[in-house]
Structure formats: structure tokens, C-alpha cells
Amino acid sequence: MIQLSGVSKEYRVGPVKVTALADVSFGIEKGEFTVLAGPSGSGKTTLLRLLYRDEMPTEGEIRVAGYDVTRLRRSKIPQLRRAIGVVFQDAKLLPGRTVYENVAFVLRVLGAPRREMTARVMQVLKAVGLSARAQALPAQLSLGEQQRAALARALVKEPALLLADEPTGNLDEAIAEEILDLLKEIWSRGTTILLATHRATLADQLKRRTLVLHRGRLLKDED
DSSP: OOOEEEEEEEETTEEEEEEEEEEEEEEETTTOOOEOOTTTTTSHHHHHHTTSSEEEESSSEEEEEEEGGOOOOOOGHHHHHTTTEEEEEEEEOTTTOOOOHHHHHHHHTTTHHHHHHHHHHHHHHTTOOOOOTTTGGGGGSSHHHHHHHHHHHHHHOOOOOEESSTTTTTHHHHHHHHHHHHHHHHHHTTTTTEEEEEHHHHHHHHHHHEEETTTTTEEEEEE
């Protein structure tokens, strides 16, 4: 599902060259639930952005869901992104649209028929426990509900791969636990998940394979 070979990413800040990732290599099989751990600034978000082609590596090769990401033509990027769902620490919901409309927006962009759209949106809202909040605006939701809505939006297109970038970072412990339980349920249905977190305790709690980044380097790959 994911294969990185000798991936490095450098940025220029004025005359200074900053290394975000340095010679990172690993593979993730279809159906795995993997944790990407490391402190803030270790390169986790940069790595995720490389996977859905929001950034290009300075060196190395990346394959995701059968696509050679580093050689992918710009016109093919939407096809890659249809196979990937992305959830951020900030839910990034459209503030003027209801929960239903936020989730349906993805299918509308993909050109799904209206009848299919309605059924699919309500199905995924039920799966994340938000069917009763379909007509609520983001400001009327708790932080936990906002993150559930963001998960629904990522899942509505039935992605093969879910990338979760600090999805529990803004939540208290009890609500974070609910989101993790939901992620485990999604994984049990066959979705490959890569969860980025700076919380070492969360990686220990999940008891999943953990990739540890530090200053852009892969320090550990442990089950």
C-alpha cells in the first residue's frame, strides 16, 4: 500500500537549507494499522503530505496505492487522492455548511449521482455516530463531533488508505479514546491506516507497529 525508498525532503528558508526528512525508507502492507510517532517538528506532517502528493521529495521514490507518486503526472493526482482519505488535527470543516453538506461535498466533487450521494452520506454519518447531527453547523458541534464529521468526510469516498495527522491532538482523553476506537473499527473493515502522533503514550496504547521519526530520520520500526 505504501513504499518509501531513500526519501529526503529539504526546504530553503532564505539562504539556509532545512532538512525535513533524511533518507527515510519503509513499507506498509494493505490492511495494516501503523503509528507514525515523533515530537513536533520531526517530519511527520511532511511525510504525510508527500504521500498524497501535496509535496514532492527532494530525493527518493514513493509508491502509494499502486501509484508511483514521484513520477505521477499532475493530471493523475486527483486519481491518487480518491484512494486516500486525510484527517487533520483541526477538523477543517466548511463553517457555513452543515455536517451533511460537508460530507456530501466530497461526493459532489467526484460527480456522484444525488440519490447515491444521499444514501452514502447518511450511511457514513451513522457509522461515526452523527446521523442525528446531519443538519448541524460545525460551530454547533463539540470538538469530538467535529472530528467525527471530519472522519466521515474522509471515509465517504471509501478510500483504501486513511492518513490521520494528530486526529486526537485537540481532544481531552475521554473523547480521544472514542476517536481511537472509531479508527480501530474503520481498520477492522479493511482500511489501511497511518496515524501520526507526537504522543508516545498513544502509540503504546494502540499496541500497533510504530515508526519513530526524530529530526527527519527514521529511528525505529517496531511492532
